[in-house]
Amino acid sequence: MHEHWGSNIDPDALARASGAINLDADEATCPACGAVFKTTARRCPDCGLRFG
Ligand SMILES: [Zn+2]
Secondary structure, three states, X not given: OOXXXXXXOOHHHHHHHHOXXXXXXXXXXXXXXXXXXXXXXOEOOOOOOEOO
């Protein structure tokens, strides 16, 4: 079953499920919006997705 990444996805669940965030790296790419930001921010400055 393939669902599109849509507006009903919980952003926190998406972050955990994707495993795309490496908090050991200096920068991370938000799996929700694609923004690149410093991992020290602990949340995406663009869409507000939380990490860690
Ligand atoms: Zn984002």
